[in-house]
Amino acid sequence: xxxxxxxxxxxxxxxxxxxxxxxxxxxxxxxxxxxxxxxxxxxxxxxxxxxxxxxxxxxxxxxxxxxxxxxxxxxxxxxxxxxxxxxxxxxxxxxxxxxxxxxxxxxxxxxxxxxxxxxxxxxxxxxxxxxxxxxxxxxxxxxxxxxxxxxxxxxxxxxxxxxxxxxxxxxxxxxxxxxxxxxxxxxxxxxxxxxxxxxxxxxxxxxxxxxxxxxxxxxxxxxxxxxxxxxxxxxxxxxxxxxxxxxxxxxxxxxxxxxxxxxxxxxxxxxxxxxxxxxxxxxxxxxxxxxxxxxxxxxxxxxxxxxxxxxxxxxx
Ligand code: VAH
Numbered sequence: 001x002x003x004x005x006x007x008x009x010x011x012x013x014x015x016x017x018x019x020x021x022x023x024x025x026x027x028x029x030x031x032x033x034x035x036x037x038x039x040x041x042x043x044x045x046x047x048x049x050x051x052x053x054x055x056x057x058x059x060x061x062x063x064x065x066x067x068x069x070x071x072x073x074x075x076x077x078x079x080x081x082x083x084x085x086x087x088x089x090x091x092x093x094x095x096x097x098x099x100x101x102x103x104x105x106x107x108x109x110x111x112x113x114x115x116x117x118x119x120x121x122x123x124x125x126x127x128x129x130x131x132x133x134x135x136x137x138x139x140x141x142x143x144x145x146x147x148x149x150x151x152x153x154x155x156x157x158x159x160x161x162x163x164x165x166x167x168x169x170x171x172x173x174x175x176x177x178x179x180x181x182x183x184x185x186x187x188x189x190x191x192x193x194x195x196x197x198x199x200x201x202x203x204x205x206x207x208x209x210x211x212x213x214x215x216x217x218x219x220x221x222x223x224x225x226x227x228x229x230x231x232x233x234x235x236x237x238x239x240x241x242x243x244x245x246x247x248x249x250x251x252x253x254x255x256x257x258x259x260x261x262x263x264x265x266x267x268x269x270x271x272x273x274x275x276x277x278x279x280x281x282x283x284x285x286x287x288x289x290x291x292x293x294x295x296x297x298x299x300x301x302x303x304x305x306x307x308x309x310x311x312x313x314x315x316x
Pocket of ligand 1: 079080081119120143170171172173182183184185186
């Protein structure tokens with residue numbers, strides 16, 4: 001019997017590709033996409049869609065009951081840069097949506113929950129390199145505070161009510177199929193579009209700002225691997241560190257220049273620079289490797305090639 005899945009925030013950067021991947025795996029009509037607004041043609045034409053406000057408990061419950069949903073992937077969130085502009089809207093969206101889904105699971109209306117955390121849960125006092133799974137976490141952004149708090153609640157609902165909630169601390173994610181949604185790592189997507197369009201890019205982060213990053217294909221595979229892992233193998237019910245690659249805007253530009261020799265970059269750091277400065281440069285994901293066999297596949301060169309080839313294929 002196929003698993004019935006609801007994706008909340010299905011039209012976002014991760015949600016779009018996650019929906020398409022889960023529809024391929026479970027069958028299009030077993031994966032219900034939902035979001036506050038409609039998504040791209042690929043997503044809208046590949047299976048059922050419901051308009052949904054993630055902060056509305058009754059609206060989520062109605063969809064869960066109507067489609068007999070068993071698993072919910074809650075991908076709706078306000079990301080770091082936007083949440084600094086609208087702190088209380090960011091807090092309310094990120095927390096109210098999480099409580100809605102955790103309470104559905106607590107009341108046994110759904111069986112399993114995926115909720116995305118982020119390396120944004122770490123702050124300036126966190127060890128910057130090879131950041132461990134368990135360490136000092138003093139986030140300085142609204143987004144990071146909401147994700148750190150959300151991780152605490154996920155672990156509480158698991159320990160107190162037996163909720164099977166699973167989570168990943170995503171690094172910056174890079175995709176050619178979807179636009180990023182107001183994050184600090186968005187430069188690493190924009191740069192590819194502008195490298196092809198103008199052979200030039202002005203980075204809003206300084207050249208030496210190293211951040212943990214990952215190609216979207218790896219992130220989607222990690223998400224599905226974690227959700228399919230046997231519950232008894234999971235030692236972390238807050239959120240798993242997920243490593244991948246770590247690079248600076250300068251290193252990314254060099255990787256692009258290897259493919260587009262004429263490409264030029266300059267740097268004009270903006271309000272997102274202090275956000276990036278508060279985050280780690282690289283992540284240790286040994287616990288994910290041990291508990292559910294995680295291993296990333298895309299290094300910087302392979303990711304660069306995949307991004308440029310993918311964007312060219314979309315434009316042809
Ligand atoms: C952001 N892309 O920039 C997200 C991510 C690690 C960063 O959480 O806010």
